[in-house]
Amino acid sequence: MIPVNLKLSNFTSYGENPPELDFTQFKLAAISGLNGAGKSSLLDSITWCLWGTSRAGDSSDDLVRLGQSEMFTEFSFELDGHIYTVKRRRSKKGGGSTALEFWSNSHNLTEGTIKATQEKITNTLHLNFETFSNSSYLRQGHADEFTTKGPTDRKRILADILGLDHYDRLEVKAKEKSKEAQTKLQLMDYQILEIEAELSQKEDREKSLTLAETEAREVEKQLKELELLIKVVDERYQKVNIQVKSLQEKKNQLLDTQAELADLKLQMELKQKAKEEFQAILDKKEAIEKGYQKLQDLISQKNVLDEKRSELIKIKDELVEIQKVIKDREEKRTAAINKVEIEVKEFQTRNESLQKQIDHLKNKKDLCPTCGQAIDEEKKNTILDENLKQIAQNEIELKKLGIVIGKYQSIILPEYSQAAQKEEAIKRLEEETKSYFEISEQIQKLEKVTNFYTKLQQAEIGVKTHQEALLDLQKMYKSKAEQISKSEQELKNLEKAEQDLLEVKSQLEAKEQEKHELSQKALEIRGRIGEAKQLVSRTTQLEELFTKKREEKTKLQKEKDIFEELALAFGKKGIQAMIIEQAIPEIEDEANKLLASLTEGRMQITLETQKETKAKIKNIDGTKTYATVETLDIVISDEMGERNYENFSGGEQFRVNFAIRLAISKLLTHRAGAKLQFLVIDEGFGTQDAPGRARLVEVLDAIKNDFEKIIVITHIEELKEEFPIRIEVSKNSQGSTFEVVGI
Numbered sequence: 001m002i003p004v005n006l007k008l009s010n011f012t013s014y015g016e017n018p019p020e021l022d023f024t025q026f027k028l029a030a031i032s033g034l035n036g037a038g039k040s041s042l043l044d045s046i047t048w049c050l051w052g053t054s055r056a057g058d059s060s061d062d063l064v065r066l067g068q069s070e071m072f073t074e075f076s077f078e079l080d081g082h083i084y085t086v087k088r089r090r091s092k093k094g095g096g097s098t099a100l101e102f103w104s105n106s107h108n109l110t111e112g113t114i115k116a117t118q119e120k121i122t123n124t125l126h127l128n129f130e131t132f133s134n135s136s137y138l139r140q141g142h143a144d145e146f147t148t149k150g151p152t153d154r155k156r157i158l159a160d161i162l163g164l165d166h167y168d169r170l171e172v173k174a175k176e177k178s179k180e181a182q183t184k185l186q187l188m189d190y191q192i193l194e195i196e197a198e199l200s201q202k203e204d205r206e207k208s209l210t211l212a213e214t215e216a217r218e219v220e221k222q223l224k225e226l227e228l229l230i231k232v233v234d235e236r237y238q239k240v241n242i243q244v245k246s247l248q249e250k251k252n253q254l255l256d257t258q259a260e261l262a263d264l265k266l267q268m269e270l271k272q273k274a275k276e277e278f279q280a281i282l283d284k285k286e287a288i289e290k291g292y293q294k295l296q297d298l299i300s301q302k303n304v305l306d307e308k309r310s311e312l313i314k315i316k317d318e319l320v321e322i323q324k325v326i327k328d329r330e331e332k333r334t335a336a337i338n339k340v341e342i343e344v345k346e347f348q349t350r351n352e353s354l355q356k357q358i359d360h361l362k363n364k365k366d367l368c369p370t371c372g373q374a375i376d377e378e379k380k381n382t383i384l385d386e387n388l389k390q391i392a393q394n395e396i397e398l399k400k401l402g403i404v405i406g407k408y409q410s411i412i413l414p415e416y417s418q419a420a421q422k423e424e425a426i427k428r429l430e431e432e433t434k435s436y437f438e439i440s441e442q443i444q445k446l447e448k449v450t451n452f453y454t455k456l457q458q459a460e461i462g463v464k465t466h467q468e469a470l471l472d473l474q475k476m477y478k479s480k481a482e483q484i485s486k487s488e489q490e491l492k493n494l495e496k497a498e499q500d501l502l503e504v505k506s507q508l509e510a511k512e513q514e515k516h517e518l519s520q521k522a523l524e525i526r527g528r529i530g531e532a533k534q535l536v537s538r539t540t541q542l543e544e545l546f547t548k549k550r551e552e553k554t555k556l557q558k559e560k561d562i563f564e565e566l567a568l569a570f571g572k573k574g575i576q577a578m579i580i581e582q583a584i585p586e587i588e589d590e591a592n593k594l595l596a597s598l599t600e601g602r603m604q605i606t607l608e609t610q611k612e613t614k615a616k617i618k619n620i621d622g623t624k625t626y627a628t629v630e631t632l633d634i635v636i637s638d639e640m641g642e643r644n645y646e647n648f649s650g651g652e653q654f655r656v657n658f659a660i661r662l663a664i665s666k667l668l669t670h671r672a673g674a675k676l677q678f679l680v681i682d683e684g685f686g687t688q689d690a691p692g693r694a695r696l697v698e699v700l701d702a703i704k705n706d707f708e709k710i711i712v713i714t715h716i717e718e719l720k721e722e723f724p725i726r727i728e729v730s731k732n733s734q735g736s737t738f739e740v741v742g743i
Contacts, residue, residue: 001125001136002677002708003046004083007074010065011048012041015735021727025743028704031713032720033729038736039713042729043137043680049073049088050121051129052098060090060098065735069093079124084109086121138661138681147645147657151631155580158632158664164576171570174563181560188553195546202539209532216525223518230511237504244497250487257487261480268473275470281455291449298443305436312429319422326415337408344401347394354387354394583667584609584632590663594703598655598696599638605656606635634660658696677708690718697722 003023009016013036021042031039044054048063056062064071070091077084087101100117102109102124111117122128127136159165281288357370361380368375368383375383568574588607595603611631635642636656645653665679681700697719704710712723720726725742 001127002078004076004078005074006042006046006076008045008072010068010071011045011073012063012065013038013731013736014041014045014065015737018735018737019739021738022740023709025740026725027708028700028710028723029712029725029727029740030720030723031711031727031729031738032715033738034731035715037729037731038738039715039729040682041736042727042738043682043711043713045073046075047129047132047137049075049086050125051132052088052100052118053129061092061096064090064092084124136665136678136680138658138665138679147634147653147660151633154632154634158580158583159572159576164579167570167574167576171567174567174570178560178563178567181556181563185553185556185560188549188556192546192549192553195542195549198535199539199542199546202536205532205535209529209536212525212528212532216522216529219518219522219525223515223522226511226515226518230508230515233504233508233511237501237508240497240501240504244501253487257480257484261477261484264473264477264480268470268477271470271473278455281452284452288449288452291446292453295443295446295449298439298446302436302439302443305433305439308429308433309436312426312433315422315425315429319419319426322415322419322422326413326419329413329415333408333411337405340401340404340408344398344405347398347401351391351394354391358384358387580632581609586667587660587663590666591659594659594662595655597698597703598659599652603636603638603652603656605660606637608633608635655696679707679710680713681711682713693719694722 005023006021008014008018031042033039040055044056044063048054048060052058052060054063070089070093072087072089074085074087076086083105085101085103087099087103089099091097098114100110100114102111102117102121109117109120111120360367361384366374366376366380368379570576584607588605592604595605609632611629611633613629617625634645634656636645636648637643638652645656648656662679693716700710700712711727712719714720723742725740727738728741729736729738731737
């Protein structure tokens with residue numbers, strides 16, 4: 001893939017009409033600009049256009065510029081002599097929608113769905129987002145991801161980069177299939193054992209069938225006899241039960257009457273108590289009426305004070321608003337004065353600088369006060385005259401600025417007078433309402449008088465009413481007591497009847513339980529008869545099924561063995577290990593070619609996949625050698641010999657990381673079936689000194705023939721100047737923009 005052109009609108013920090021990026025204008029370029037200007041967003045727009053994702057993830061709405069509802073990207077690229085264009089649009093309106101188009105020149109390759117179109121784009125590129133980001137896109141902070149890890153982690157990372165997780169999934173599937181086959185085999189063995197057991201019991205079950213049929217006839221006879229006996233006991237139970245229910249109904253009526261009697265007694269007590277309470281209130285009539293009148297007077301006073309307090313709160317709120325205005329205007333006055341004072345300070349600083357030059361010329365008459373070079377008398381006088389003239393002009397400006405400051409300080413705000421008036425009104429109202437809380441407290445203490453006053457009005461009528469009600473309740477109480485005495489005599493036979501009912505019920509339940517047990521036994525026997533008949537009649541079917549199950553078991557065993565072999569082949573020590581072993585020499589050779597260019601041939605690396613342990617093993621011939629283990633060690637050497645990675649400088653470590661990372665990128669893209677024609681490097685070059693940065697640029701220039709386009713993202717001023725062509729990104733109030741410089 002070779003980039004040709006990029007258009008975008010409202011993507012992240014970019015506005016509606018940023019310039020188009022024409023990749024045909026350069027082969028090697030640097031994207032430069034301040035942090036946050038939008039450098040990496042240009043690469044994000046490409047990945048989002050091609051695959052619908054970016055460094056930020058799959059959420060497209062997060063990429064729409066703040067305050068906008070729609071964004072658009074259009075990216076054209078060349079592949080195998082053809083120009084392709086991808087257009088992707090995202091709208092957040094109405095729950096969100098996405099549009100995707102794929103073109104080859106004027107031919108529309110867009111499919112019926114976004115998913116199908118995306119699959120066609122990926123298949124055309126022979127690259128998905130993960131492969132691109134791990135090969136063509138060297139992201140910042142990921143350069144040392146491979147180098148600084150331990151051997152085990154390096155193998156895992158290399159496996160991830162090479163996409164070997166596919167084999168992990170195949171291994172898991174093979175193990176699942178093997179486990180399924182094993183489960184089926186266990187079930188098959190159990191089924192075969194069951195069939196064998198049934199076939200071996202044919203004669204015994206024929207005998208069991210005869211015995212069960214005999215036993216069934218005997219149980220049926222016992223059931224008929226028991227059913228006749230149960231009928232007799234049930235008739236007796238029904239008779240006694242009717243008698244008990246009749247007596248229990250009378251008992252319930254007695255309980256209801258007793259409850260009514262207790263209720264009448266309670267009503268009588270309450271009426272008597274209420275009568276006494278009313279009388280007690282009547283005895284305090286004069287004091288209650290006097291207190292109630294006092295309460296009404298206090299409430300009237302409080303209502304007047306409530307109106308004044310409402311006015312007081314309103315004026316306080318108005319005072320707060322006026323004070324806010326005063327504070328705001330005073331802050332503006334202070335800011336204006338500070339601004340003018342800064343100008344005053346600047347003029348004073350200039351005069352001091354000019355006076356220093358004058359003093360310098362007086363002490364060292366033949367030297368220029370700015371550059372230190374020798375000057376003649378005429379030049380000296382010219383400088384003196386100009387400085388004195390400038391000082392005089394600055395003094396005039398200083399006087400003007402002093403007048404401005406005085407004017408600002410002399411302004412009297414009208415809000416101060418308004419605030420004073422409000423404060424005076426507040427003081428007056430607070431004085432007029434100072435008794436408010438005292439009156440409120442008195443009202444609270446006298447609130448219960450209202451209740452007493454209401455009861456007093458009720459008491460004058462209630463005493464007579466309660467006396468009449470007491471007489472009626474006493475008559476009803478006497479009538480209910482006589483009715484209870486009569487019912488208690490009738491219920492003396494209830495206890496004996498209930499005891500007889502319990503005895504008959506116990507007999508009936510015992511017979512019913514006996515019947516249930518016999519019925520269950522008969523049901524069980526019928527089940528045994530049916531099962532025995534079925535087993536005897538299907539002997540031939542079981543023999544055929546036995547043969548079929550043995551054949552299925554043999555087939556399942558073969559499948560299980562095959563899946564176990566596949567699981568080993570797909571595992572870490574199988575195909576994956578072979579792929580990594582084949583990839584190591586390619587990575588090592590490519591990394592050393594780049595490292596030779598970066599270090600003038602001083603450094604090289606060796607990737608070791610095995611190393612000796614301290615343990616020894618015995619060989620077939622009886623000799624002993626050190627055992628070896630699988631590893632992935634990185635051995636780094638220079639003119640001083642081999643050293644640990646940590647013992648090299650930051651710049652040297654970066655060169656090693658850069659060489660290994662680029663080598664892995666080339667390997668990955670080659671294995672993905674795509675041509676590595678577009679390289680993006682977003683790495684920190686801050687660890688490199690000036691010669692090191694220059695050498696990196698030389699290496700990039702040297703390898704540019706391996707790529708059709710190379711882009712380096714950096715904000716280091718010294719580094720960007722090394723590139724003849726730069727895409728300078730900046731940001732203003734309209735959003736991010738860029739300019740291609742050096743064309």
